[in-house]
Amino acid sequence: MKQRDRLTSLFWAGVGLYIAYEGYRLKLGTLGSPNCGFFIFWTGLVLTGLGLILFSQTLLWPKEAKDRQTLWEGSQWSKGAKMMAALLLYALLFKWLGFILSTFLLLLFLCKGLEPQKWRVAFILAAATTVTCYFVFGVFLELQFPPGLLQKILE
Amino acid sequence: MMDFPSAMQLGLTTALQPMNLLYCFIGVFIGTMIGVLPGIGPSGAIAILMPTTFNIPAVSAIIMLAGIYYGAMYGGSTTSILVNIPGEAASVVTCIDGYQMARQGRAGPALGISAFGSFIAGISGIILLSILAPSLAQVALDFGPPEFFSLMVLGLTLVIYLGSASMVKALMMASLGAVLGCIGQDPILAAPRLTYGLEALFDGLDLIPVIMGLFGISEVLLNLEEGVKRQIYETKIKGLLPSREDWKLSSKPIIRGSLLGFFLGVVPGGGALLASFTSYAIEKKFSKHPERFGHGAIEGVAGPETANNAGTMGAMVPLLTLGIPSNVAMALLLAALMIHGTPPGPLLIQNHPDLFWGIMASMIIGNFLLLLLNLPLIGIWVKVLKIPYQVLFPLIIIFCLIGAYSVHMNAMDILIMLVFGVFGYFMRKFEYDGAPLVLAFILAPMMETALRQSLIVSRGDFGIFIHRPYSLVALVTAVIFLVMPLISFLRKKREKLVVEED
Numbered sequence: 001m002k003q004r005d006r007l008t009s010l011f012w013a014g015v016g017l018y019i020a021y022e023g024y025r026l027k028l029g030t031l032g033s034p035n036c037g038f039f040i041f042w043t044g045l046v047l048t049g050l051g052l053i054l055f056s057q058t059l060l061w062p063k064e065a066k067d068r069q070t071l072w073e074g075s076q077w078s079k080g081a082k083m084m085a086a087l088l089l090y091a092l093l094f095k096w097l098g099f100i101l102s103t104f105l106l107l108l109f110l111c112k113g114l115e116p117q118k119w120r121v122a123f124i125l126a127a128a129t130t131v132t133c134y135f136v137f138g139v140f141l142e143l144q145f146p147p148g149l150l151q152k153i154l155e
Numbered sequence: 156m157m158d159f160p161s162a163m164q165l166g167l168t169t170a171l172q173p174m175n176l177l178y179c180f181i182g183v184f185i186g187t188m189i190g191v192l193p194g195i196g197p198s199g200a201i202a203i204l205m206p207t208t209f210n211i212p213a214v215s216a217i218i219m220l221a222g223i224y225y226g227a228m229y230g231g232s233t234t235s236i237l238v239n240i241p242g243e244a245a246s247v248v249t250c251i252d253g254y255q256m257a258r259q260g261r262a263g264p265a266l267g268i269s270a271f272g273s274f275i276a277g278i279s280g281i282i283l284l285s286i287l288a289p290s291l292a293q294v295a296l297d298f299g300p301p302e303f304f305s306l307m308v309l310g311l312t313l314v315i316y317l318g319s320a321s322m323v324k325a326l327m328m329a330s331l332g333a334v335l336g337c338i339g340q341d342p343i344l345a346a347p348r349l350t351y352g353l354e355a356l357f358d359g360l361d362l363i364p365v366i367m368g369l370f371g372i373s374e375v376l377l378n379l380e381e382g383v384k385r386q387i388y389e390t391k392i393k394g395l396l397p398s399r400e401d402w403k404l405s406s407k408p409i410i411r412g413s414l415l416g417f418f419l420g421v422v423p424g425g426g427a428l429l430a431s432f433t434s435y436a437i438e439k440k441f442s443k444h445p446e447r448f449g450h451g452a453i454e455g456v457a458g459p460e461t462a463n464n465a466g467t468m469g470a471m472v473p474l475l476t477l478g479i480p481s482n483v484a485m486a487l488l489l490a491a492l493m494i495h496g497t498p499p500g501p502l503l504i505q506n507h508p509d510l511f512w513g514i515m516a517s518m519i520i521g522n523f524l525l526l527l528l529n530l531p532l533i534g535i536w537v538k539v540l541k542i543p544y545q546v547l548f549p550l551i552i553i554f555c556l557i558g559a560y561s562v563h564m565n566a567m568d569i570l571i572m573l574v575f576g577v578f579g580y581f582m583r584k585f586e587y588d589g590a591p592l593v594l595a596f597i598l599a600p601m602m603e604t605a606l607r608q609s610l611i612v613s614r615g616d617f618g619i620f621i622h623r624p625y626s627l628v629a630l631v632t633a634v635i636f637l638v639m640p641l642i643s644f645l646r647k648k649r650e651k652l653v654v655e656e657d
Binding site (some may be wrong): 004005008012015016019022026030031032033034035036037038039040043044046047050051053054057061075076077079080083084087088090091092094095103106107110111114115116117125126129133137141142143144 | 206207210321323324326327330331333334337341344346348349372375376377379380381382545548549550552553556557560561564566569570573576577580585587599602603606607610611614615616617648
């Protein structure tokens with residue numbers, strides 16, 4: 001068993017207890033007439049039970065724990081963090097900025113900010129992808145993208 | 156029920172309609188491309204493209220989405236042979252001998268036999284599926300809620316047993332997936348559950364943002380931090396048609412792979428991955444010269460490549476006849492069928508014969524198209540292979556964003572996808588498997604309804620699951636598969652203790 005499983009097993013056991021509590025609050029009903037919370041309550045308890053089994057395994061066989069090094073050792077985790085921050089910003093500004101502007105800016109950041117690309121290449125890639133996506137999804141497949149700021153500027 | 160020739164005639168009439176032909180081509184083309192490109196699998200591609208099918212007829216939609224699934228298996232072999240990196244998990248085993256063949260200047264015959272083997276598997280799989288599915292659907296017509304509940308328990312158990320390194324962790328993820336599947340309105344009483352007053356959760360979590368987050372975004376996150384390095388073995392691809400000697404060596408592995416792959420594909424959790432690995436092991440065992448395996452044996456390419464394609468056809472059986480998906484891609488096809496108002500199950504063939512037989516016929520056409528796409532156009536796929544990851548990942552991200560948004564035209568779905576992206580990243584870091592979560596997520600509402608209906612009918616007596624033979628068999632089998640790893644684990648521990656004492 002791995003050392004890190006000890007932490008996650010307790011975490012999931014706790015989550016299971018919370019789910020069971022939520023199920024209990026929704027009302028369990030009876031066996032002959034199960035209510036809204038019946039399935040959720042029992043599934044939560046199963047999750048807790050499994051979490052405790054995993055935890056007990058880590059206690060019973062601790063010798064097998066060989067993963068002392070951290071999960072992020074030698075990895076470029078900051079790239080992923082930057083990308084997620086950019087995607088969060090994209091989701092929040094999507095309606096206000098509109099599809100074209102927000103997508104172009106996001107792509108420019110992904111192409112230039114995360115990987116070493118030349119400005120010209122990043123710009124062309126971002127613009128070409130945005131325009132292609134707009135025509136394929138927005139025009140051809142008729143998905144309703146928010147026009148956003150760009151429309152206001154053009155008006 | 157229709158006789159087989161009339162049914163196939165109906166299927167061909169449906170599949171040969173120009174629009175359906177076009178969607179079939181788009182499906183297999185995208186499938187091949189997805190198979191060739193790393194960083195996005197068929198499940199992700201189906202999830203991304205599913206919203207684009209909302210406005211087209213159900214038959215065309217499923218023809219295209221199914222095409223992506225089986226097309227990816229063809230494309231996956233190209234990367235295994237030329238780059239030594241499988242484009243798709245089911246092509247992992249092809250790397251062993253396929254890449255060695257490429258290094259010996261025999262990339263052409265390796266690609267050729269894998270395409271021909273895939274084609275033969277596809278066609279024989281469709282024939283087996285056409286024969287088996289209607290009979291199974293006929294049996295399933297007698298099933299009630301207890302049988303369906305037990306079958307879903309069995310399906311989930313098999314997925315967990317066959318596909319996961321840690322059974323406890325996989326069961327935990329299945330439990331979590333089941334709870335996530337319960338978010339939204341209660342299926343019987345229509346009361347909101349676990350919505351916390353958020354309007355976006357009233358209809359429940361949608362499968363598409365969940366899958367895109369778990370498999371698309373998390374994959375990009377991991378690739379970004381680890382870096383994707385690919386080196387294409389520079390070789391001239393010539394002589395795609397295998398020689399007489401190649402055919403002699405490959406014919407039996409292809410036949411065995413077709414049958415084995417199909418029946419392993421029927422088993423939930425089995426599918427293409429298990430089929431390809433089992434086929435490789437069997438071919439090595441059957442071979443008169445097992446020492447050639449690992450050094451460019453063509454049987455090591457022909458068998459697994461045939462088996463993984465046959466496995467994709469086999470996986471359609473439980474989906475189309477029982478409405479039970481055996482893997483994540485099938486879960487997405489289930490969702491697509493439900494969105495189009497044609498829920499899969501025993502009544503699908505009876506109520507929508509054009510849909511069922513249309514899909515069957517389209518798969519025959521799709522396999523012909525794949526043969527044309529994968530042999531004469533191999534040069535294009537080699538060029539696609541050379542697209543650097545720094546160009547590829549922004550495209551994957553944008554497709555995921557558009558796919559998530561297009562479900563309800565709501566940016567909230569993008570946020571949900573991002574949450575599951577981060578969750579999927581940590582899941583992989585801590586070695587928790589995503590497939591049980593997704594399958595439980597999609598099966599949970601059906602399982603819960605079947606469980607509650609069974610208990611209402613039996614007035615709270617759990618004996619209803621034991622008194623019905625099909626249900627009993629399914630539950631006993633599930634218990635056996637659940638207990639088996641525990642017994643083997645305890646036995647190993649005991650043996651270890653005995654050795655230490657000695």
